[in-house]
Amino acid sequence: MCLGVPGKVIEIDGMVATVDFFGVRRPVLLDIVDEPVVAGDYVLNHVGYAIRKIPASEVEATLALYEELLREAEREDLMAADVRSEIAAGERKKDG
Amino acid sequence: MADSRASGRALEFRDPRRGRELTALLGRLCADIGRAPISVMHVCGSHEQAIARFGLRASFPRALDVIMGPGCPVCVTDLPEVDEAVALALSGVRIMTYGDMLRVPGTAKSLADARAEGAHVDVVYSVAQAVEAARRSNEEIVFFASGFETTAVATAAALLAGTPSNFSVLSAHKYIPPVMEIVAEMPQTRVEGFLAAGHAAAITGSEVFERFVERHGIPVVVAGFEPLDILAGLACLLELIRDRRATVVNAYPRCVTREGNRKAQEALWRVFRSIGGRWRGIAHVPNGNLRLRDEWAHLDARRRFKIDLAGLWSYAPPQSAAQCICGDIMAGIAAPTDCPLFGTKCLPDKPVGACMVSSEGSCRIWQEYGGRPDLGA
Numbered sequence: 001m002c003l004g005v006p007g008k009v010i011e012i013d014g015m016v017a018t019v020d021f022f023g024v025r026r027p028v029l030l031d032i033v034d035e036p037v038v039a040g041d042y043v044l045n046h047v048g049y050a051i052r053k054i055p056a057s058e059v060e061a062t063l064a065l066y067e068e069l070l071r072e073a074e075r076e077d078l079m080a081a082d083v084r085s086e087i088a089a090g091e092r093k094k095d096g
Numbered sequence: 097m098a099d100s101r102a103s104g105r106a107l108e109f110r111d112p113r114r115g116r117e118l119t120a121l122l123g124r125l126c127a128d129i130g131r132a133p134i135s136v137m138h139v140c141g142s143h144e145q146a147i148a149r150f151g152l153r154a155s156f157p158r159a160l161d162v163i164m165g166p167g168c169p170v171c172v173t174d175l176p177e178v179d180e181a182v183a184l185a186l187s188g189v190r191i192m193t194y195g196d197m198l199r200v201p202g203t204a205k206s207l208a209d210a211r212a213e214g215a216h217v218d219v220v221y222s223v224a225q226a227v228e229a230a231r232r233s234n235e236e237i238v239f240f241a242s243g244f245e246t247t248a249v250a251t252a253a254a255l256l257a258g259t260p261s262n263f264s265v266l267s268a269h270k271y272i273p274p275v276m277e278i279v280a281e282m283p284q285t286r287v288e289g290f291l292a293a294g295h296a297a298a299i300t301g302s303e304v305f306e307r308f309v310e311r312h313g314i315p316v317v318v319a320g321f322e323p324l325d326i327l328a329g330l331a332c333l334l335e336l337i338r339d340r341r342a343t344v345v346n347a348y349p350r351c352v353t354r355e356g357n358r359k360a361q362e363a364l365w366r367v368f369r370s371i372g373g374r375w376r377g378i379a380h381v382p383n384g385n386l387r388l389r390d391e392w393a394h395l396d397a398r399r400r401f402k403i404d405l406a407g408l409w410s411y412a413p414p415q416s417a418a419q420c421i422c423g424d425i426m427a428g429i430a431a432p433t434d435c436p437l438f439g440t441k442c443l444p445d446k447p448v449g450a451c452m453v454s455s456e457g458s459c460r461i462w463q464e465y466g467g468r469p470d471l472g473a
Contacts, residue, residue, distance in 0.1 A: 003142040003321060004246075004295045015257075029224060031253040034359040044298065044351065047194075047243075048222030049250045052298045052357060058350035065146075065322045078455045078464045079145040085195065089221035 003079070004046040005086040006054055006062050009039050017050065019043065019090065022070050026090025048089035111324070118327035119155040125334035132159035135286050136333055137279065137428050139167035139272055140293030141456020142321055148465035150323045162330065163428040164461075166275050167293065169243045170196040170454035171426060172375040177268040178202035179408050181240040184266065184401060185215035190233075191266075192226040193240035194247075195219045196454040199447060201417070204408045207240075223254040230263035238397045242268045246296045248386050249360045252367035255395060266397040269386035271370050272296060273304055278379050280312045285428045287314065289333040294320040294348040299364075301356025302346040313342040320348040367392055376450060377423020416441050422449035425458055432459040432467055439463060 007019035007028070017037065019028045030037055033050040037043060042059045043050035054062050069080045126134060138144065144164040147153060156162060166172050179202045185191045191207060198208045198219060211217040216235075220226050223239055230237040241251045248269040255265070272293075279285055292305060297318045305316040315336035319329025329347045336343060346352050366389075373385035388396040397403075419437055424430035432438045432451070442448040444460055451457035461467075 003145075004298075029253065029257075031257060032249055032357065032360040032363055034357045044295065046246055046295065047250045048224045049253055051246065051249065051295070051360060052351060055350065061322075061350060076464075077149070078461060079142070079149050082142070082145070082455050085221050089225075091221065091225070 003082055003086065004044045004051060005066060005083050006042050006044050006059070007087075009037055009041045009043060011039050012037065017043070019045065019050075021045075021087045021090075022066065024087055026087060028090050045086060045089070047086070115155075115324055115327060118324065118331055119157075121331045122160060122327065122334060123157045125331060125338055126157040126159040128338045129159075129334065133161040134159055134288055134334070134337065135161045135163060135428070136289040136291060136330065136337075137163045137165040137285075137287045138291035138293070138319075139165045139276065140291075140296070141168045141454065141458075141461070142295075143167065143291065143293060143319070143326065144458055144461050145456070145465075146321050146323060146326060148461050148467065152323060152326060153468055156330075160330070160334070162291075163287070164426075164458045165279050165287075165290075165428050166375060166378055166426040167272075168426070168451065168454050168456040168458070169247070169270055170194075170200055171422060171450040171457045172270055172275075172378060173197070173200060173242055173268045173450065174374045174376045175201075175203045176374075176405065178206065179204075179405050180398070180403050181207055181238075181266055182210045183403050183405055183408060184238055184397065185210040185217050186213065187401070187404075188215075189236045189238050189401065190216040190218065191238050191240050192218045192220045192229060194221070194242055196456070197240060197242050199453045200450045201447070201453075202408065223251050227254050227259050227263055230260045234262060236262050236264070238264050238266050238401075240266045240268065244270055244272050244296055245364060245386070246299050248368060249299055249364050252363040255367050255392060256363055259395065264395050264397040264400050265388060267368070267385075267387055269368065270375065270381075271384055271386050273300070273308060274370070274383040275375060275378065275381050276305075276308055277312065278381055278384075279427060280308075280314055282427055282429070287428060288337050289314060290316045291326075291329050291333060292316050292318045294318060294325070294351050297346075297348070297352045297356065299357050299360045301354050301361075302344050302352055303354050304356070305344045309342050309344050315342050316344045318344070318346045318348050318352050320351065377426055416448050420449035422451045422459070425451055432462045435459070
């Protein structure tokens with residue numbers, strides 16, 4: 001739960017960013033991130049909210065753990081499941 | 097093998113040679129300190145996941161004991177807090193909560209039990225999903241909110257952004273810094289240093305630990321979640337222990353600053369106040385619980401509904417629950433393998449204690465990945 005997950009901002013509409021997480025696009029809320037965020041930035045996300053903008057120089061180092069988890073983890077892996085939950089936090093239910 | 101996509105920077109965090117250098121450094125530092133065990137504690141389920149998943153304990157010097165403290169918010173949710181959610185669900189209110197909360201045992205029942213009896217209990221990944229569900233519905237929806245400050249910030253942001261009138265919050269949010277004080281003062285624990293969780297510190301900043309260090313004379317190192325981040329954090333912590341330097345070091349500057357995310361802190365404290373309360377199995381923790389401020393009373397499920405727990409408390413807890421040692425495990429006094437129920441009567445699909453339920457609970461993590469490696473006598 002405190003791992004969070006980094007993703008790349010694709011576009012921004014008001015307080016909602018569309019963020020790409022390793023190929024999956026999800027809306028993420030920008031209410032509590034404390035720096036201006038623009039398309040192309042990477043943000044660290046937790047339960048559907050961006051909590052930090054990741055400095056450009058640190059992006060690759062920050063992505064390494066997650067890339068490995070999502071690429072290599074088996075379906076049952078605990079840590080990968082937590083990362084997937086964080087990505088799913090951006091899912092918004094459709095009507096009905 | 098060089099991965100053509102990886103930059104030199106990424107390799108810095110993957111480099112096996114650096115890993116070996118760091119573990120050799122850990123060995124030298126333990127030898128310098130010259131006693132055993134040297135116990136250090138982290139307070140984050142994600143740290144334990146990384147330590148167990150990547151098999152880091154096998155590379156630690158024997159003298160170094162890295163213990164997981166109360167770093168699983170689901171696990172420290174107290175029985176009466178679960179009971180409140182169960183009672184609300186059974187009274188006909190729809191409960192929405194994070195997945196791990198579903199199977200955490202209350203005094204008599206879990207939310208999963210309540211759901212099996214016909215109560216409406218839904219799992220969400222974000223408080224924002226619960227707010228949206230309330231917007232599309234007329235029924236009363238209570239978000240049963242768990243998690244440490246990092247997660248509480250999201251709840252705060254959701255309330256500040258505005259919620260429909262049929263939405264309220266049952267807060268079981270907890271605040272980590274005060275419980276570190278409790279654990280530091282437990283005579284049985286003998287923690288000589290803390291590894292603080294990187295992403296919680298992204299919110300609070302590393303400065304939140306400065307007063308703790310002053311008061312207790314125990315060093316704190318903020319560390320990330322990459323295997324090399326953890327090894328580097330531990331090496332830094334052992335150096336501080338060796339040199340008897342009680343100070344805060346931020347070993348995760350790529351995500352954490354000294355002052356943290358001020359905007360998030362402001363949102364957190366506008367919505368919540370910290371009050372004392374019990375953490376399951378640990379103790380009463382002064383200022384350890386986050387509850388809605390009076391200004392938000394109209395959104396507080398505890399004030400909106402009359403929650404009757406008496407019906408739940410007439411049950412006797414199951415026999416096996418009495419043998420559960422989750423509390424000692426979270427206080428760092430015992431390991432999961434010390435529990436008579438671990439891996440036999442208490443398993444992920446039929447948990448007795450909360451530490452076996454959550455993906456951040458030490459028992460669940462040790463069950464999935466293996467715990468302390470058996471290195472022979």
